[in-house]
Amino acid sequence: MSLVVCADHDTPIPTIPGTEVVAIAGLCGDPGSLVAAELAEVEAVMLHAGEFDRGFLQGALRKRGADPLGVPVVELAGPATEPWLTVAAAGALARHRAFPGSGPEHAKMRWPELLSRRRLFAMTVPQYIAAPAIDRTTCAAERGCRLCVDACPSGALRWDAGQVSYDMDLCVACGICTTTCPTGATTNPTATTGQVAAQIRAIVEASDVPVGIEYRCRDAVAAPPVDGWFPVEVPCTGMLTVGWLLAPLVLGAGAIGAPSCTDIGCELGNDLVLKERRKAAGAILDELGSTAERLHRRSRPMVPDPLGSGAGAFGESWGDAEAFLALADALSVDDAVVEAGSAGVVAIDAATCTACEQCTSVCPSTALRSGRIDGEIEITVDPLLCVGCGACVATCPERAHGAITLERCLDVAELVLGRRTVRSATTATCEVCRGPIAPSAMLERIRSMLGPDLAGTVDLISRRCLNCR
Amino acid sequence: MIDTGLPESLEELARLRQGMYRVFAAAFLEPEPDRIRDIVAGTEMLEAMGLPYLAFYREWSRWRDAAVAAAGDPRGLRVEYVRMFATGIGGAISPPTESFYGADPIRGEVGEVLAELRAAYDRYRLAPTDAVADTLDHVSIELEVMAALCAREADSRSAANDRRLELTIGHQREFLDRHLGVWLPHFVARMSAAETVAFYAELGPAVASFVRHDAGVVRFLERSVMEPSR
Numbered sequence: 241m242s243l244v245v246c247a248d249h250d251t252p253i254p255t256i257p258g259t260e261v262v263a264i265a266g267l268c269g270d271p272g273s274l275v276a277a278e279l280a281e282v283e284a285v286m287l288h289a290g291e292f293d294r295g296f297l298q299g300a301l302r303k304r305g306a307d308p309l310g311v312p313v314v315e316l317a318g319p320a321t322e323p324w325l326t327v328a329a330a331g332a333l334a335r336h337r338a339f340p341g342s343g344p345e346h347a348k349m350r351w352p353e354l355l356s357r358r359r360l361f362a363m364t365v366p367q368y369i370a371a372p373a374i375d376r377t378t379c380a381a382e383r384g385c386r387l388c389v390d391a392c393p394s395g396a397l398r399w400d401a402g403q404v405s406y407d408m409d410l411c412v413a414c415g416i417c418t419t420t421c422p423t424g425a426t427t428n429p430t431a432t433t434g435q436v437a438a439q440i441r442a443i444v445e446a447s448d449v450p451v452g453i454e455y456r457c458r459d460a461v462a463a464p465p466v467d468g469w470f471p472v473e474v475p476c477t478g479m480l481t482v483g484w485l486l487a488p489l490v491l492g493a494g495a496i497g498a499p500s501c502t503d504i505g506c507e508l509g510n511d512l513v514l515k516e517r518r519k520a521a522g523a524i525l526d527e528l529g530s531t532a533e534r535l536h537r538r539s540r541p542m543v544p545d546p547l548g549s550g551a552g553a554f555g556e557s558w559g560d561a562e563a564f565l566a567l568a569d570a571l572s573v574d575d576a577v578v579e580a581g582s583a584g585v586v587a588i589d590a591a592t593c594t595a596c597e598q599c600t601s602v603c604p605s606t607a608l609r610s611g612r613i614d615g616e617i618e619i620t621v622d623p624l625l626c627v628g629c630g631a632c633v634a635t636c637p638e639r640a641h642g643a644i645t646l647e648r649c650l651d652v653a654e655l656v657l658g659r660r661t662v663r664s665a666t667t668a669t670c671e672v673c674r675g676p677i678a679p680s681a682m683l684e685r686i687r688s689m690l691g692p693d694l695a696g697t698v699d700l701i702s703r704r705c706l707n708c709r
Numbered sequence: 710m711i712d713t714g715l716p717e718s719l720e721e722l723a724r725l726r727q728g729m730y731r732v733f734a735a736a737f738l739e740p741e742p743d744r745i746r747d748i749v750a751g752t753e754m755l756e757a758m759g760l761p762y763l764a765f766y767r768e769w770s771r772w773r774d775a776a777v778a779a780a781g782d783p784r785g786l787r788v789e790y791v792r793m794f795a796t797g798i799g800g801a802i803s804p805p806t807e808s809f810y811g812a813d814p815i816r817g818e819v820g821e822v823l824a825e826l827r828a829a830y831d832r833y834r835l836a837p838t839d840a841v842a843d844t845l846d847h848v849s850i851e852l853e854v855m856a857a858l859c860a861r862e863a864d865s866r867s868a869a870n871d872r873r874l875e876l877t878i879g880h881q882r883e884f885l886d887r888h889l890g891v892w893l894p895h896f897v898a899r900m901s902a903a904e905t906v907a908f909y910a911e912l913g914p915a916v917a918s919f920v921r922h923d924a925g926v927v928r929f930l931e932r933s934v935m936e937p938s939r
Contacts, residue, residue, distance in 0.1 A: 302767060344765060
């Protein structure tokens, strides 16, 4: 297991316990020297920004039998101290070790921009970026979920008859679909929460001083190292949800940087989304009694001390509610409500809800669930899983009567409760076969709709199931 | 400038793709000793054409190693070929024909698939020769069709025949989208589920990875011929 560093420009060599660190002169200009070098498995590479070709590097790694998408490249855009390199290297190695592996379905070729009709590889060799893939077994499209489709800025995703189809040709691999997906079915193997968490934790642990984490777009030009700040690459800063923006604080960083897309001249247009989310994350920090000053567009020289540790309660999804609750835990706040983030508090009015379970059948995140306990229908909600999509309200046939409401907010008191029952309803049973007919509340609703003239019909359907009538 | 061996023009790229399809087509034919030797020679030639710079290299190199090893035991390979692909009592483990995956034999759809393919080959002006002993929907035939279309693309580029070039790339796209690219993943999934020798175990992922990659290449080529500025 080794870290390879380009030794040019008097780059100091970091020291990583348990890892072979190999310095190769001229590596940026000739990544092919990786192939001949006597090394163990290459886990991460440190190269000088603007001096290497990613396509050559990927080819050299492939020749060594490595998966190039799983080997982080730390780009050095200026002089860096040995301690900075050591911390950055520790992060890159941790990210590599958390790499889940990629398959052919993830490799998206980027064509040379100045490709002519008659020439192809005149400019450069092809390079590949990781594109997302959808796990059909966990995708909630058949429940009507199309959150990824609506969020995709390039039209690469389409929902049709309960299935999401994906067109890699149109995809720009920005990762927005992966952070929008409420079930974790859509993933980019190079930017999973597991990897990013591993990288941030390793950076925090390796540093003697408080650290700032700057999310950096894959296509951004590398910036010179700033003491105390470390870049964490993501496919696009537009993919950063409120949960992702706050996650570094939960994981022990003291500050976060999230540059806008316009800073790198990107045409994807995700800037406004990021701006709104930064604002929401700032509002959350304010509400929790921390300071929005921990959140910047760019790295700042001073990094404040980290918050207390709330990482214990922080899972894999990095949902907005999850990050909010973990921060509240870290700051010992047990009473705070903020209208921000993609989350919500669902309430069901027992007087008007007919327990038809439409809401639970469409909930993409399974925040709303229903089950049977002793013949009773029980509808439960876990606000921690709610993404505030509103599908439950839109589907409810009794929404006009206020049977279900969704308040888009984050509420510590609600979140700490965890999953709880919001509706219990009895089920009428057939007098002949003893099988279930329908929720009693639904039959009552039918009775009130049909009125006394059709009381006989209602009596019949209330006593006997469809098969026994 | 580092010499990668990669094609320097789209014409050379088409020749490389043609070679890839041909080698894979041969790998799905009966593994006679001479054929296996030719396959190994073909992989060595293609390897020098910059394959490590293309994403399917990992899967390809595993299969190439298996092919080199298999050259030493062609008899064992023949037994496995019959078990995997040739129809016998109980049928083959992984039938190498499109109609098996895309047609209902009871409803007579096998004939439809073959008729569609015949019509497609007519459109592409490709006629099977007497040397073709398999059905028109056999994987090696379909891979050879793509090889022929790649060869035609290279010739069109060489002759600067833009009209023919556009038509040929359209045919490549159509054939991958409607035929080979649709059923190959299902066929490969069956191959992968079976316990077999390394040559066939690695062949499935290698061909699937290459064809998936090539579908992206063809889409790009199609876009580039549509844009006059390119």
